[in-house]
Amino acid sequence: MEASLKNKRYKKIIVSSPTNTTIQRCYACKNVCNSSQPSAEARFFCRWCKSECVSVVTSRTTPYLCSTCHNVSIPTLGQEKSREVCGICSQVKKIGTKFFKHGYPDNRNKIGTLLSREAPSSMALSSSSSSFPGRHSKRAVLCGVSYTKMKFKLKGTVNDANNMRELLIKNFKFPNECIRVLTEQEKNADLIPTKHNIMESLRWLVKDCQAGDSLVFYFSGHGLQQPDFKEDEIDGFDEALCPVDFIKEGMIIDNDINSTIVWPLKSGVTLHAIVDACHSGTILDLLYVYNLERNIWEDNKPPSKEPIRKHTSGGVAICLSACEDSQSANDSTVFGGKGMNGVLTYLLTKAIREHPQITYGALLDKLQIEIKKINRSRCRSSILQRIFHRKIVQDPLLSSSEKFDVSTKIFAL
Template sequence: MEATSKCRGYKKGVLFPTSTSMHGCYASKNISISQPNGEAKAICMGCKEECHCLMPSRTTLHRCSVCLKVSNSTLGPHGLKKECAICRPVKKIGAKLLKLGDLGSSKKNGNLLSGSLLPPSMPSSSLALPSTSRYNKRAVLCGVSYRKRKFRLKGTINDISNMKELLIKNFKFPKECIRVLTEQEQNANLIPTKHNILESLNWLVKDCQAGDSLLFYFSGHGLQQPDFKEDEIDGFDETLCPVDFLREGMIIDNEINSTIVWPLKEGVTLHAIVDACHSGTILDLLFVYKHESGIWEDNKPPSKEPIRKHTSGGMAICLSACEDSQTAADSSVFGGKGMNGVLTYLFTKTIREYPGITYGGLLEKMHDEIKKINRSRCNNRILQHIFNRRIAQDPLLSSSEKFDVSTTMFKL
């Protein structure tokens, strides 16, 4: 059986320069001060590891091609480095993707090699999107395979087919109101580029009215990057990786929030189902439901300056593949043809088997299924360690408002 993890881990004690006098630790995610010149020692206040690095003697300002932030960079013998020190490690993600035995490939990573991820046969000119009538149910389904890349995903097309069938058969979504973005589409506007995904998200919420039920679904790689606006509790922004993220950059949770959460009017409900690594708070919603304790935790921004994260009266609910600190997987462990995202497969399976299930019941069933899989795959701890057969992800529910998950029926 095959599986793919969707993200990379952090190395304990490895520091990366954020300027000539500051360092950020990948292990504890803390920022610490180092000596300003020569051989610098920095002890991270989080993991207590001492690291040595050579501080740059000459710096200049530049804009990073990945995160678009302006920062200092070393001017070495070969000229200015093109990406910032914060994003540079991300360039190596694909080469370091974990091979997880039964669990297949990492869904939320990416080998940030230079160049375009667009299919070579795809014309650069745009094609018009088909016109659609006004429906009170609309959906955007986005599946990114990153084909012909080392970090490609094999289960996203199956995920899209599974989700589309569920929407049509179980929730009565008209086919005409479902916009699908994959690399297999003939229409250039439906390739899951950063521009096309954001355009589709704008289409999803445009002129929304009371009674509308909207859905955003994403299956692909997800990453994290340092939070520069100080609006994240853990100090990291969550991101989604479009097919052209090497060139155009990632889609940050702040942008997703402002695009599809802010416009929600009273009486409008948005669901987001995100099968990606580090996707726990990808919509930056105000409340996170903790399955083990059964309580809603406050996820409001810790920054001193007011930052908008709420709707315009509507309701936004997000079901994520895992917590922000976790990775998600594509797997062939479920049998059948090909691979599937773990969240997508368990979500669609549970909804089909238990129509009318509550949000709490849905979470409970998915957590139970993951536990059963882990118990059945390998009881021998030594073999389990060798083959990495555990599914180490906990589906997470977040919302713009608190509600009773034990009595509220899941519906789209």
């Protein structure tokens, strides 16, 4: 659906639906709204920001994009008048079609949102495939890379992404339409976890972020290290994530992740990165790393002559990694249920569901305790189990753009 919108710039986009809905552009405000023939005007209050709106409605399920908060509401039928009203700026004039093509890229979000709400289920975009959902204070990008056509494929990453998505929706009230999931099972080519698609999604994640926004980047897949040529790493190695096409297109280096989603964070914006991958300890290149044994924040600045930027533009970035930079992360079937799961992802989501008000420090302790329990149970298992199930050696690592008290700060996304 989205590809057809890119290549064809018709005056109208008609969706075959029971209400014969037509998406048009207003001559005055140049925004996209719904109308139909015959049309009716309805006044109602946006269910998000409570501001009064005027919309052309044809049924009790016609969506309206609020001009104040940019969220979608469902109006109810009121007094009907035989005139067309722009659903965005409420101009009572006929919608001009010649202006439709102007500013087209800026309004793809409104088109995608309206189509996904109004079109029949067979035509509607899925919530995770909507490229530009409506404006919300919570937004997330979840990547589960399986490498299905390669020898080093992973079996639990899709389970991990689905597990994290469920946690965000149920425990942290993330709107479904504001979660973008990238896996190799997606039918939309833009949601395959290639290097290009992941980087585009990261840019989408932080675009136009505002004070009060909560952003989440989650990755489950392979992680690697490579020599550091910029002298901005204490250990001399850059950490990197492996997209599905990394052999051809290359890895996503921590420097690029830092400049893409850490630098743009404005004051009042909070970003959480949860990375279930090998060698992912300092994958966001943040200023401070928490030493759990000594209970202190340690400086992550390298002794470089060149000024190294590891800070935000006023916001806060926090990263929880599956292991230290020198360690490997694991996925396992030890947890039961269907298929495999990443150790960090499974234990993290389990701990939060059981302890909704858990602090960062308590969460780190809980993760380490659970990993030790798994290893002890394997030591008591049979010889065959010990042969085929290796010991889990990974220490989850917390890093941040600024110091905070991990013993009192509640883990919240």
